[in-house]
Structures are given as structure tokens and as C-alpha cells.
Amino acid sequence: MSTESTPEPSTESSTPPSLEPVPVVVAIDGPSGSGKSSVSKAVATRLGYGYVDTGAMYRALAWYCLDLGLGLTDQAAVAQAARDLPLELGTDPSAPTVVVGGTDVSAAIRTTEISSRVSAVATNLDVRAELVRRQRELIAAVAASQGGVVAEGRDLTTVVVPDATVRLLVTASEEARLARRSTELHGTADAASVAATRDQIVRRDKDDSAVSQFLTAAPGVTVVDTSDLDFAGSVQAVLDEVNAVPTTR
Numbered sequence: 102m103s104t105e106s107t108p109e110p111s112t113e114s115s116t117p118p119s120l121e122p123v124p125v126v127v128a129i130d131g132p133s134g135s136g137k138s139s140v141s142k143a144v145a146t147r148l149g150y151g152y153v154d155t156g157a158m159y160r161a162l163a164w165y166c167l168d169l170g171l172g173l174t175d176q177a178a179v180a181q182a183a184r185d186l187p188l189e190l191g192t193d194p195s196a197p198t199v200v201v202g203g204t205d206v207s208a209a210i211r212t213t214e215i216s217s218r219v220s221a222v223a224t225n226l227d228v229r230a231e232l233v234r235r236q237r238e239l240i241a242a243v244a245a246s247q248g249g250v251v252a253e254g255r256d257l258t259t260v261v262v263p264d265a266t267v268r269l270l271v272t273a274s275e276e277a278r279l280a281r282r283s284t285e286l287h288g289t290a291d292a293a294s295v296a297a298t299r300d301q302i303v304r305r306d307k308d309d310s311a312v313s314q315f316l317t318a319a320p321g322v323t324v325v326d327t328s329d330l331d332f333a334g335s336v337q338a339v340l341d342e343v344n345a346v347p348t349t350r
């Protein structure tokens with residue numbers, strides 16, 4: 102007779118497998134002056150994520166082309182410059198930096214000259230192909246290394262990372278956007294200052310919207326309208342959207 106005992110049925114409880122965090126990609130688009138850059142930086146800081154400012158890449162290219170003496174409407178030369186662009190983008194949301202060929206151009210790319218001329222390079226489709234390729238690589242690397250990334254611009258939700266964890270269109274009325282940019286540039290939103298700001302908001306959005314959808318939300322993209330929110334309220338509205346999405350698998 103065998104002395105071996107019959108194995109008891111397993112008494113293990115049916116504990117669910119532990120959930121692993123997945124790298125989070127928050128994609129934010131919006132028109133000029135909607136507050137997407139400042140809100141994205143604040144959200145990334147709060148969440149401990151990296152920050153990718155894709156507009157800074159188009160601005161850096163415009164700066165590089167002007168520094169080389171290229172005409173921004175010379176499509177082939179500007180596209181070649183995009184492929185050659187020696188760009189390093191710092192992704193710390195509390196101190197994002199933009200370096201081209203060893204020169205820190207973080208401030209130089211924010212001048213009125215670059216703001217008013219950058220659409221000429223951003224509407225060059227060969228430029229977009231090259232910069233979108235670089236943006237996808239950078240976003241994936243930052244998300245993997247930091248657990249999450251907030252990336253913002255005009256075509257993140259539709260072209261660059263349409264499969265992002267969270268897809269938002271941060272917008273505001275034209276009146277609110279003009280007032281914000283006017284206050285930022287001139288310290289006031291009086292009629293003369295707002296009029297002087299129109300090119301940077303209205304004309305630029307018209308030009309940029311010829312190649313990207315950021316005036317209306319694409320299917321699956323959530324609109325965050327900040328027209329009646331203060332800055333802290335805008336940050337909280339975006340955080341609420343991010344926190345509503347499961348980030349484990």
C-alpha cells in the first residue's frame with residue numbers, strides 16, 4: 102500500500118495579479134495663448150513627469166535657419182536644415198532648455214521676430230515629417246525613463262502620439278487668449294496692446310491650422326475650455342482629466 106498522500110486541492114486564494122504602472126503619455130494640443138505650455142509644465146511638475154515642448158522645436162529650427170542666413174520660404178533648404186538641426190531639448194518642466202549646436206537659444210526663440218516667422222517653417226511638410234519623427238523618439242524615451250511625459254503642441258493628439266494615454270485640447274476663447282498674451286507681452290490688456298498682439302494669436306493660428314487640427318477636437322480628444330478659469334483652475338482641470346485615466350495594467 103502506498104504511503105503517499107493524495108495532494109490537497111490548492112487553498113491559494115484568487116488574489117488578482119499585481120498591477121504594473123505603464124508609462125503615461127499626456128498629449129495636449131491647443132491654439133496660441135490657450136495656456137497649454139504653462140499648464141503642461143505645471144502638470145508635469147506636479148506629476149513628476151518630463152515635459153516636451155514641440156513648438157520649441159519649430160522655433161529652434163526657425164532660429165537655426167535665420168542664423169544660417171536661409172530664407173524661411175526656401176522649402177528644400179529649410180527641410181534640409183530640419184534634418185541637420187543639432188538640437189538638444191531639455192525636458193525638465195521646471196527648467197526646460199533649448200540648445201542648438203551648443204548655443205542655449207531658450208530665450209532667443211521667444212522673440213517677436215521668431216514668433217511672427219515660425220509658421221513659415223511649421224507649415225513645411227518635409228520639416229513636419231522630420232520633427233514629428235524626432236518628437237516620437239523623444240516622447241517615448243522620456244516616458245520610459247520618468248514614468249510619464251506631458252507633450253504639447255498642435256498635432257500631438259492627432260499625428261505625433263494619437264495613441265497617447267490622455268488626449269486633450271486645451272482651449273480658450275479668442276478674447277481670453279488675446280488678453281492673456283497681451284498681458285504677458287505688454288503687461289496690460291488695453292485695446293492698443295490687444296491690437297498689437299493679434300498677429301501672434303489670430304494670424305498665426307490661421308496659418309498653422311492649415312496643416313494641423315487644433316481649433317476643434319479630433320474624435321476621442323477631450324476639450325478643456327479654460328476661458329473662465331484662472332491659471333490654477335486650468336492646471337487642476339487638466340490634472341482631473343489625467344487622474345481619471347487608469348495608468349496600470
Ligand SMILES: Nc1ncnc2c1ncn2[C@@H]1O[C@H](COP(=O)(O)OP(=O)(O)OP(=O)(O)O)[C@@H](O)[C@H]1O
Nearest residue numbers: 133134135136137138139281285327330331332335
Ligand atoms: N487660465 C489660464 N490658463 C492658462 N494660462 C493662463 C491663464 N490665464 C493666464 N494665463 C497666461 O496666458 C499666457 C499664455 O500661456 P502659454 O504661453 O502657456 O500659452 P500657449 O498656449 O502655450 O501659447 P503658444 O502656443 O503661443 O506658445 C501665459 O502668460 C499664462 O500664464
Ligand SMILES: Nc1ccn([C@H]2C[C@H](O)[C@@H](COP(=O)(O)O)O2)c(=O)n1
Nearest residue numbers: 155156157159220223254255256309
Ligand atoms: N506640434 C506643433 C507645435 C508647434 N507648431 C507650430 C505652431 C507655432 O507657429 C510654432 C511655435 O509653437 P508655440 O511655441 O507657439 O506653441 O510651431 C506646430 O505646427 N506643431
